[in-house]
Amino acid sequence: MNRLKMAVVYVLCIVTIGILGFAFIEHLSWLDAIYVTVTTLSTVGYGDIVPVTVAGKIFTIFFIVSGVGTAGYMLVLILSIIVEGHIKDQFGRRTMLQKIAKLNHHVIVCGAGRVGEQVIEGLKNSAKPFVVIESDQEKANSLQSDDILTICGDAKLDKVLQTAGVKRAAILVSALSDDADNVYVTLSAKSQNQSIIIAARADEEEAESKLKQAGATMVISPSISGGRQILAAIEHPLAYDFLQNMFYNQKFDVDMAEIRVCEKSKLVGERLADFWAKEALNLTIAAIKRNNTFLSTSLETETIAARDILIVIGQPMSIRKLITLAET
Known part of the structure; x- marks a missing residue:
């Protein structure tokens, strides 16, 4: 990336020198100077405006040698970065899938939103291997950059769950923002692995029974859990603080x-x-x-x-x- 920045700076410098050179040496207008600079660098050379002075011709010779070469180098560099990045992405994805294929009795986290993010943070501090399924490409890329095994896809699809190793997994956390999606993920996971433990998120109270019927081992409502934690913190502040440290403070x-x-x-x-x-x-x-x-x-x-x-x-x-x- 530093090489690309340098190449862009060189091209901008060459363009600026070309415009100034043609404007002052050949006494062209600013528009004509820009026009000649661009046509020269692009090797189009229409020939409608040409240098007529000796100084202008000498300047044009040096400008073509340095400018066209620099522009060509930048083009090759951009192409190589695109190709290299594509190869890295493909190789990185293949390596990640190979690592996932070797996992057994792992945890699958569906959704990296506000709830899923907290689960991921906790799993990072534990010894449990885990895989994240996230549909948002930007979030998936961010997780992958943190060396977290992440699959970008729809957790409701059987093939995505299979890629995450649902048949070998011990636990699945369905933390999607939509209750219907969590029901669907639970049904899909249970149909492929009857022994898997499923912890599902439910925002609406009526979704809890549906998730249980779908096969969820436990159903957690963020709003209910949050309310209970607030109540516990008010009624038993020291005990609450102790439990928070015990569960979430790795130095405790x-x-x-x-x-x-x-x-x-x-x-x-x-x-x-x-x-x-x-x-x-x-x-x-x-x-x-x-x-x-x-x-x-x-x-x-x-x-x-x-x-x-x-x-x-x-x-x-x-x-x-x-x-x-x-x-x-």
Whole structure:
């Protein structure tokens, strides 16, 4: 791009010199001087206005040699930039699609508007691989420039979801601005992957039931969630501030996690209090989800069962250790 800028500056300088030269040496009007300069640089040379003085002829010789060469160089440079940019775009798209094709158990975010943007920011700070589908070319280009795997297309189309790897994905976030579009995306995703978890946005209250019927695992209304957060911030400001830091501040040394206990895990059959002490886990257990029921009282005396989901709060290092123990 710097070469192109230099070439443009050179051409402008040559044009200015040509106009001034023909105007003062050949005593042409400004319009005729511009006319002769342009026809000379473009190598058209109609011949209706020609230099008649010796000084004018010498000036024209040097002007043709320097000016035509510079104009030609700029034209070649522009063509090379266009071709090079096209090749880069094609190569970059192919590389991106190859990366997406290698993803498994990833997250697909449909829509990079105000809601989707917040989801993307959170995923960037997590270890979860994700792909964004955005219909706006400018937004898609901006995301791609930030090294985010982004497909520019309509998320309602099956082929676009397939390109994003919907059949291999673990989670899909439908954050489009239109409720009907979110219903359509949910139906399309579920038809291709029955096990996928779908979190869908709903602006209208009546859209929630339709999204549930379409197969959405959870439906979030930005207006309702926003109202609840405002209420929580008013009634429990310190607790709200703590939770905000825990969820969104990466430097905060406390985190929350949902940990599923596999059937062969060392945790199965262990009492929580005994296991916590034995493994020196600096964690607080908030709840256990067992058979679609939340257990939240006398958890220390509970015996861990296979397929339990432990909801814990504590230091990230202890959480990572518990995840390893739950999986092995």
